[in-house]
Amino acid sequence: MHVTHIVGARPNFMKIAPVLRALRDHEGVRNRLVHTGQHYDKALSEVLFEDLSLPQPDANLAVGSGSHAEQTANLLVRIEADLLETRTDCVVVVGDVNSTLAATLVAAKCHIKVVHVEAGLRSGDRRMPEEINRLVTDQLSDRLYTHSRSADVNLRAEGVSEERIRFVGNVMIDALDAVRPRVERFKAAEARGLAPGDYGLVTLHRPSNVDDPDQLAEIFAALDEIACDLPLLLPAHPRTRQRVQEFGIELK
Template structure:
């Protein structure tokens, strides 16, 4: 039996691993001797991750939750390593599969290698080149000790090869986040705010802001929101707000009749809004991927991105963190001159099948 331990530490990780688990289950039905154990490190507590979260997205509940939430970066890394070492020693695996770039990704990769267990990294090779982001450090460390890389783009392939990774370690498979998006698209769910605010197709803008560079500097946050309000004509602005950001906005007394700050939405509700929005204004990486696939204009409030394919092929533009940059991009949007976007190679809903095909080949060759 080829045993794979799959690591998830935060809500987006579960979106990425769900299709992989489904593909493993299919392989088992085809009499391939493969199985998995799903470990939730508990890195991020998320009240939206109730039983219905797992049911809606058809994600099996984790076999174990290590409950390593809170603390500083170092404290959390240490807590995850200590707990996961015990877990992996008690439940040995042939391979530990990590996804994305959260602290759990790096911490569990380190533990696995020290216990002489091979590591596969889903979304290996992506880079922002911004070392001020904890995620970039996590990517660099994880990739430096990874055995097999499952990549989302040719840019990631190039990055890995330039760093000395051998061709036979890299598998260009696509994007599992898009597997989940395409599978769940028919199930998108109209949120209460749709009727409450009388929203209609392409007649509102969705906003998300969570990165410290945008929300922790209070004057920067206020200037950014003021600039968005000033340049979005008469469209409603739907802003699902993280509780931490909500406290800052309350302190700043930020309010406007068109700015609607709502509770964080479920995956199916949020993407219902994104699919029908005139545009999305965000500082999230994952949302740029989803918006590009759904052909929704996306304005990213960051100075860099680890997902350049969303710009070169998708509907995303890198606006930067200077609020004054917004006007020219929003003018372009309202003038009807936004790029249409095109298909991104292998972002087709079959990524997880390609990953599991590669894993079963490894199984046969071991």
């Protein structure tokens, strides 16, 4: 069986790594990894592939950035060309980025089976591009692998048949378990004078949170208040770092 895994953004790599590890030793399964290039930073990609023990991609489509329409259109064209050139029985997609949506659309129109890992996740907010990607991907996928029972409920509420849904657990936890020994040796918190269990970890990168200057300033004001009682560690996403500088927000 030929399986093509199509990923394009940093979170995708983390989610696909445990899937590839699980399938690597299955007799009769031939895996092919396609990197769409939706997110591409040479240094960061190299670190991710090394840390996650990912094989080098069999193809890099080098789509790059652009508006949602531009990027999705380019993804559709390049993914279609790739799938028409290579024989595959199944396409595996993960998460909810534009690469996920485009790969699903192309595979469905080429009559190739689609498996969506992390299906059924919902925010209820259709202003989020990711929410649209989730809804369309789940309607077109043949197999929906969910990370939680609440995701199963979401899919049933949308009319998805029971035989298409499989609760498999959270692959992000699998990815965390795989890198935990290396992370613990790194001691990032201790290097900043923080004791284990005595600080909070903040992630902040969603466009709805960081692209509006008033919203971002309000979030950081709240974090400043929290930090008075609990030290916070914020690994700065490139998008967040850029917006902080652009909006002139001062961090205390």
